[in-house]
Amino acid sequence: MIGHGNRRPCAALTLCVALGALPCSISLLQARAQRVRVAAAADLKFAMEELGKDFEEKTGTKIDVSYGSSGNFFSQLQNGAPFDLFFSADVAYPRKLEAQGFVEPGTLRDYALGRIVIWMPNDSSVDLAKEGWHALLDRAVRKIAIANPELAPYGRAAASALKKAGIYNQVEAKLVYGENISQAAQFVQSGNAQAGIIALSLAFSPGMKDGKVWEIPPEMHPRIEQGAALLKNARNRSAALAFLNFVKSASGIKILEQHGFSAPASN
Numbered sequence: 001m002i003g004h005g006n007r008r009p010c011a012a013l014t015l016c017v018a019l020g021a022l023p024c025s026i027s028l029l030q031a032r033a034q035r036v037r038v039a040a041a042a043d044l045k046f047a048m049e050e051l052g053k054d055f056e057e058k059t060g061t062k063i064d065v066s067y068g069s070s071g072n073f074f075s076q077l078q079n080g081a082p083f084d085l086f087f088s089a090d091v092a093y094p095r096k097l098e099a100q101g102f103v104e105p106g107t108l109r110d111y112a113l114g115r116i117v118i119w120m121p122n123d124s125s126v127d128l129a130k131e132g133w134h135a136l137l138d139r140a141v142r143k144i145a146i147a148n149p150e151l152a153p154y155g156r157a158a159a160s161a162l163k164k165a166g167i168y169n170q171v172e173a174k175l176v177y178g179e180n181i182s183q184a185a186q187f188v189q190s191g192n193a194q195a196g197i198i199a200l201s202l203a204f205s206p207g208m209k210d211g212k213v214w215e216i217p218p219e220m221h222p223r224i225e226q227g228a229a230l231l232k233n234a235r236n237r238s239a240a241l242a243f244l245n246f247v248k249s250a251s252g253i254k255i256l257e258q259h260g261f262s263a264p265a266s267n
Contacts, residue, residue, distance in 0.1 A: 091227025
């Protein structure tokens with residue numbers, strides 16, 4: 001019985017080392033049955049589902065995620081929204097929260113670089129691969145969906161890229177705005193828009209992976225530096241920090257890259 005009981009701390013320590021992040025002060029038993037509440041940018045939906053599943057299999061900790069625009073979450077968190085972690089599509093939002101005292105000092109992490117693409121349905125008559133930017137000027141494209149630049153980093157990147165390409169004034173009347181990048185993707189996927197400038201991570205998703213994609217060169221827009229942090233009012237602090245660090249681990253970065261993100265410069 002004594003030998004059997006001594007094996008549990010060793011197993012927890014092994015997991016700690018394997019994750020490269022799980023604080024050694026919490027055992028596997030302590031992590032089990034916990035829930036971590038995450039506010040995540042909409043571009044993370046499919047990547048976060050896999051990250052959460054992988055982490056839960058390793059630790060038993062459930063990751064509960066709410067998706068939305070980074071700007072809306074920023075406002076909600078300033079007003080005490082009950083989350084443990086904030087995964088933003090723009091590192092500027094958690095930086096501002098940190099400066100305002102809403103983030104646990106020393107926990108801010110940059111975890112990915114976002115990428116944007118022009119997406120059209122596969123049955124579109126427009127040759128997106130050949131036309132590139134000019135595809136948006138085609139008469140067949142009556143509406144172009146982007147995320148709201150006031151709320152979403154991907155929307156700001158899209159608007160900036162259109163301006164740098166020199167076609168913003170020509171397409172401005174065609175633009176329709178989603179509250180977040182996921183809603184913008186839904187507009188074009190449903191046919192309410194004939195083209196969209198969306199996150200590559202969403203273009204990789206099951207419902208959109210068969211569409212036409214043209215990646216916008218990264219030099220055409222400001223870097224989409226995505227950041228996350230542990231919130232001051234986090235309920236499950238140790239488990240939340242463990243998940244945050246897991247996302248930054250080699251395993252987490254690999255999952256993010258498989259979903260269309262690039263590793264941050266610090267990795």
